[in-house]
Amino acid sequence: MKNLYRRNFVKQLFTGVAGTVLLSSYKPSDIDLPIELLDKNDDSEAFWENIKAQFKFAPNLRYFNNGSLGSCPIAVQKATNEFRATLDAFPSKYMWGGWYKEKEEVRQKVADLFSVSNEEIALTHNTTEGMNLIARSFNLKEGDEIILIDHEHKSSVIPFTVWQEERGVKLVRPVIPILPETVEDIVKVYEDAITPRTKIISMCHAVNTNGMMLPVKEVSEMAHKKGILVAVDGAQAAGMFDIDLKDLGCDFYTVSAHKWLFAPKGIAMFYAKKESQHHLKPLIVANGHTDKSIRRLENYNTRNLPELLGFGSAVDFINSIGKEKVSKRSYELKHYFRNKVKDNPKFKLKTPAHDDLSCAIQTLEVIGKNVRDVKNKLTDDYGVDTRPMSSYGLNGVRISFAIFITKKDIDYLVDALETIAG
Secondary structure (H helix, E strand, O other): OHHHHHHHHHHHHOOOHHHOOOOOOOOHHHHOOOHHHHOOOOOOHHHHHHHHOOOOOOOOOEEOOOOOOOOOOHHHHHHHHHHHHHHHHOHHHHHHHHOHHHHHHHHHHHHHHOOOOHHHEEEEOOHHHHHHHHHHHOOOOOOOEEEOOOOOOHHHHHHHHHHOHHHOOEEEOOOOOOOOOOHHHHHHHHHHHOOOOEEEEEEEOEOOOOOEEOOHHHHHHHHHOOOOEEEEEOOOOEOOEOOOHHHHOOOEEEEEOOOOOOOOOOOEEEEEOHHHHHHOOOOOOOOOOOOOOHHHHHOOOOOOHHHHHHHHHHHHHHHHHOHHHHHHHHHHHHHHHHHHHOOOOOEEEOOOOOOOOEOOEEEEEEOOOOHHHHHHHHHHHHOEEOEEEOHHHOOEEEEEOOOOOOHHHHHHHHHHHHHHHO
């Protein structure tokens, strides 16, 4: 039966040109958010079943891999395609100036989502670009130090390695516990790593490997008292739960919008606190390079504007639900999953339990099973996509609970994991 399922799943998954999922069967009524979804007081599971209907995945696929790459809701796909058609109908008009007002409206929407000024938001390409922008901007001296914990994403570490370490700047890599018990446990790791030569702390908001959340606010408060700047990789956090960047207090925050913000691929936001913007230098310079505003960081001349404007549509989608409601749902799914697996002796959760230390990404080990075998069985036999994590002794599948995941999906996942566990 499983082999038959596998054959059918793979056949359906790769039907069409180059594996493209065809949307022709989707009715217009499925694309537009029904009015009842605007009732932010509705906490029923039916509400979230309706949210799930706004996304279109390959047949029989249950997608628990949003931490790798998110999906655009149908409404965002439709809006982006319409922007693309408009651009192609009059390219020179819309590429250079025709959409200036619309671009600024997107900037304002993003700024509002994160409770900051529109003059603190640049619209870039991805988190990696943001980390490169930060790492390359500083003229640090030989012997100066930058702190990055051992769990930092490679796209955060490599830019500092190339632009700073190769000049004699020291990268300090303290080890952080996999399962810290308190926020103070993590803050202490950073505080103990600081020396008089420390200039920058670069940290992720949510760890890529096991979904552990790091205390950006507490670290920023501690670091600023010592004159140290704080840069944050927010790729795995922004959109998952409500974030007030003013309250967090960090200097820089870079986000790929194609994960938890459900925006088109290749678009991002880069936040720089007004007081810290003078440190930054553009990665690319072109006509208009004398602009003193944060827009100088996104001066690419020609770029993919339909995706940028599609980002605005993605923010509209989140706002139609409510960012506080999205945040609440993220924690609800986390708790539902953990409660279903916590008493099974064949499972071991590799993500901290406390809500201050994790949210909608959880990493689970099936005791006695290699994580790659578990991941492959989930995909081949059950149509469940997860991310295997073998580093740091995790040996667990990283499971992402985006808002298109329902409790029925989690029930299905846990049943599959129990069968695999034997």
